[in-house]
Amino acid sequence: MTAPTKPPHTVPAPGSPGSPVDGTHLHTPVIAWFDTHARDLPWRHPEAGPWGVMVSEFMLQQTPVSRVLPVYEQWMARWPRPADLAAEAPGEAVRAWGRLGYPRRALRLHGAAVAITDRHGGDVPSDHAQLLALPGIGEYTAAAVASFAYGRRHAVLDTNVRRVFARAVTGVRYPPNATTAAERKLARALLPEEERTAARWAAASMELGALVCTAKSEACHRCPIAGQCAWRLAGKPEHEGPPRRGQTYAGTDRQVRGKLLAVLREAHTPVPQAALDRVWHEPVQRARALDGLVADGLVEPLPGGRYRLPLT
DNA sequence: TAAGCGTGGTC
DNA sequence: TGACCAAGCTT
Structure with a gap:
């Protein structure tokens, strides 16, 4: 392995060694904007509690807020605490998940509720490592x-934040396909020192990435940091790279899995093979998709070629 | 590291 | 109208 030679006259990229990244010029305007423009979402209410926040995060993985x-409302009304969900059959979580998509999330949320009940006395842990140990997290x-x-003070790097940083700090239209070490480092460097401020x-x-700095139609005229956005100041260069x-x-x-599971969600008695064959x-x-659902624990095969959502 | 995993809305 | 996109995780 040959050590790459550092070009002598280049400016270090933001977040790279030797480049002090100080986000204070971004924190104040973005947080002030958030104070007046944040959406009123139920999981942001104090009464949602940690369990409400956790449920919302599971559901929001790759799924828009509106759906x-x-x-979420039905879920929290039915299972207001982790122990309530843990006491249910996992198939009930899959059924209540409805058409949110990626139903393995429902199974994992159920598994997380069981683990929280067993290992954490029924309270969602606040420790990052303990959260990370839960299924689906x-x-x-x-x-x-x-x-x-x-x-708590953590770098929260989702697709919105990655896009905001890519534009405002790095000066490119889109972040890389997969999260890089450089992005994590940048996110940590930009994190305010004070815990409360960091969470805010x-x-x-x-929220800025979700409402203003969106993937397809960025609204710079509504952006609180448009005046200091590296991408905008560079003339919004088009995306380069792969x-x-x-x-x-x-x-x-x-698609086939989705159709099969839709039949099973609607049914409240075991479904014969023939009903699944129609989708x-x-x-x-079709057989491969069904096998996959069984292997994932989303479907329980019964003797006699019948199927249902999992009871255990 | 890359592929697999649902669903529906948008332009 | 179909490609793109949406608060990712797991293997």
């Missing part, structure tokens, strides 16, 4: 719950 809202969600529910900054920078990989869906196993004409793919 989460009604399911990765780096982002652990930081989000610790920050939003408990006011996390929510505010995220194309952002899109998601395919039509004709995939994913997809191609038998090989």
